[in-house]
Amino acid sequence: xxxxxxxxxxxxxxxxxxxxxxxxxxxxxxxxxxxxxxxxxxxxxxxxxxxxxxxxxxxxxxxxxxxxxxxxxxxxxxxxxxxxxxxxxxxxxxxxxxxxxxxxxxxxxxxxxxxxxxxxxxxxxxxxxxxxxxxxxxxxxxxxxxxxxxxxxxxxxxxxxxxxxxxxxxxxxxxxxxxxxxxxxxxxxxxxxxxxxxxxxxxxxxxxxxxxxxxxxxxxxxxxxxxxxxxxxxxxxxxxxxxxxx
Amino acid sequence: xxxxxxxxxxxxxxxxxxxxxxxxxxxxxxxxxxxxxxxxxxxxxxxxxxxxxxxxxxxxxxxxxxxxxxxxxxxxxxxxxxxxxxxxxxxxxxxxxxxxxxxxxxxxxxxxxxxxxxxxxxxxxxxxxxxxxxxxxxxxxxxxxxxxxxxxxxxxxxxxxxxxxxxxxxxxxxxxxxxxxxxxxxxxxxxxxxxxxxxxxxxxxxxxxxxxxxxxxxxxxxxxxxxxxxxxxxxxxxxxxxxxxxxxxxxxxxxxxxxxxxxxxxxxxxxxxxxxxxxxxxxxxxxxx
Numbered sequence: 122x123x124x125x126x127x128x129x130x131x132x133x134x135x136x137x138x139x140x141x142x143x144x145x146x147x148x149x150x151x152x153x154x155x156x157x158x159x160x161x162x163x164x165x166x167x168x169x170x171x172x173x174x175x176x177x178x179x180x181x182x183x184x185x186x187x188x189x190x191x192x193x194x195x196x197x198x199x200x201x202x203x204x205x206x207x208x209x210x211x212x213x214x215x216x217x218x219x220x221x222x223x224x225x226x227x228x229x230x231x232x233x234x235x236x237x238x239x240x241x242x243x244x245x246x247x248x249x250x251x252x253x254x255x256x257x258x259x260x261x262x263x264x265x266x267x268x269x270x271x272x273x274x275x276x277x278x279x280x281x282x283x284x285x286x287x288x289x290x291x292x293x294x295x296x297x298x299x300x301x302x303x304x305x306x307x308x309x310x311x312x313x314x315x316x317x318x319x320x321x322x323x324x325x326x327x328x329x330x331x332x333x334x335x336x337x338x339x340x341x342x343x344x345x346x347x348x349x350x351x352x353x354x355x356x357x358x359x360x361x362x363x364x365x366x367x
Numbered sequence: 368x369x370x371x372x373x374x375x376x377x378x379x380x381x382x383x384x385x386x387x388x389x390x391x392x393x394x395x396x397x398x399x400x401x402x403x404x405x406x407x408x409x410x411x412x413x414x415x416x417x418x419x420x421x422x423x424x425x426x427x428x429x430x431x432x433x434x435x436x437x438x439x440x441x442x443x444x445x446x447x448x449x450x451x452x453x454x455x456x457x458x459x460x461x462x463x464x465x466x467x468x469x470x471x472x473x474x475x476x477x478x479x480x481x482x483x484x485x486x487x488x489x490x491x492x493x494x495x496x497x498x499x500x501x502x503x504x505x506x507x508x509x510x511x512x513x514x515x516x517x518x519x520x521x522x523x524x525x526x527x528x529x530x531x532x533x534x535x536x537x538x539x540x541x542x543x544x545x546x547x548x549x550x551x552x553x554x555x556x557x558x559x560x561x562x563x564x565x566x567x568x569x570x571x572x573x574x575x576x577x578x579x580x581x582x583x584x585x586x587x588x589x590x591x592x593x594x595x596x597x598x599x600x601x602x603x604x605x606x607x608x609x610x611x612x613x614x615x616x617x618x619x620x621x622x623x624x625x626x627x628x629x630x631x632x633x634x635x636x637x638x639x640x641x642x643x644x645x646x647x648x649x650x651x652x653x654x655x656x
Binding site: 134136137138139140141153155158177227255256257277278279280281282283284285303305306307308309311312327328329330331332333334335336337338339341342344 | 369375378379382398401402403406409411414415418419428441491549570572573574575576577578579580585589592593595596597598599601602616618619620621622623624625626628629630631632633634
């Protein structure tokens with residue numbers, strides 16, 4: 122089965138860590154070790170340092186590595202750190218073949234809302250550019266309330282079963298997706314697929330915060346049909362990427 | 368896949384290995400206030416156990432966290448009904464000392480209980496406190512196991528506190544639930560130096576970032592986060608040795624496949640994986656299996 126990881130990163134981390142990929146070569150080795158064919162990646166600097174630095178570093182790192190798909194992080198344009206406007210930023214994305222954006226609103230200290238990102242999110246809705254976010258469910262709810270057509274993927278949503286938070290959101294917003302990296306609940310995948318279908322679940326490892334192998338084996342051995350499994354493992358991410366028009 | 372592990376290939380292909388059964392030393396039973404759990408239905412829990420070739424799971428019901436009498440009774444019924452699959456820990460709630468005394472008088476009449484469970488973070492009472500002493504003395508006399516929930520910076524059950532009781536009650540095999548999550552250095556040191564202390568992997572194989580949750584960890588006193596877990600199993604094997612590590616899942620909370628995946632794709636040998644998945648627990652639970 123083909124696996125495409127939607128949620129992993131490489132590069133140095135400042136926090137205590139046992140083992141991680143310091144660069145894209147090491148990440149590719151680890152992906153090969155686990156048999157994961159492709160990965161939508163980000164550079165640790167895009168999150169822990171600054172998107173201003175990380176968005177550039179990732180381009181150099183993924184060059185000549187066809188199995189690594191780069192993404193960029195966003196910051197409010199009012200501070201003019203990444204670009205002076207959403208239109209200018211999208212032009213840069215187009216030049217550099219970036220089809221996915223990521224947001225870390227809690228760590229980068231901004232509101233992920235209409236006031237701060239209104240025009241960018243309108244453009245992203247129009248062009249079907251997915252936004253991968255690491256935040257809480259209230260933020261996802263607020264965002265989707267304003268931008269119902271925006272494809273929002275909530276990643277690394279935290280430990281313990283959080284279904285009581287996110288199932289009402291999945292019911293309400295058809296463009297809300299979740300990744301599997303933190304979905305450690307026993308029989309959670311099976312129950313979710315049964316109740317909400319398989320099209321809004323993406324295989325994500327959360328590496329190097331988690332082991333690649335955890336979500337890998339979990340998805341590979343989920344008690345769901347093969348069509349659903351293949352879609353979660355890779356197909357749903359491929360569809361999102363294919364749909365993004367820059 | 369370049370991972371040379373035969374076990375990893377077997378698990379990826381069919382979900383289990385016949386040569387490598389799993390013994391889960393950290394389970395629960397039934398629903399719980401803070402989490403929706405499909406496997407709270409015991410039939411679904413047993414289905415999960417079979418799909419992963421979990422030979423046996425040692426549990427304490429969630430009900431026992433609040434009401435030890437009702438919970439321990441449920442555990443006994445489950446052990447009796449599903450012989451060989453379920454073993455139990457008798458829950459000790461230090462806030463009900465009168466119940467503890469009665470329980471200890473009757474413990475020998477129970478069937479399939481390997482020892483006690485201390486859940487001090489949920490009972491907000493330190494494992495070094497005097498209300499735990501009767502249970503510790505009894506376990507020491509009878510050479511029982513005690514599964515102790517441990518968390519790195521807890522004021523109730525930190526690894527350091529576990530160390531102080533493990534040094535005193537040397538006939539008790541202490542299973543450090545969650546391996547003192549976050550204070551890994553102290554935990555592996557204890558497991559290496561004290562023959563009666565074991566690391567237990569429940570939740571250890573998953574990053575814990577409670578900041579994304581509205582109510583944090585959901586415990587009466589918040590537990591701390593630890594983000595980067597990848598590599599922890601290699602660290603434990605290297606520092607404490609594979610013979611001091613036990614497999615656990617908190618089932619019906621967490622998927623055994625998710626947990627096993629971390630072990631199968633860590634950079635250790637299949638021999639070490641056998642130790643973690645079943646051999647160490649077989650040695651400890653010998654008379655019950």
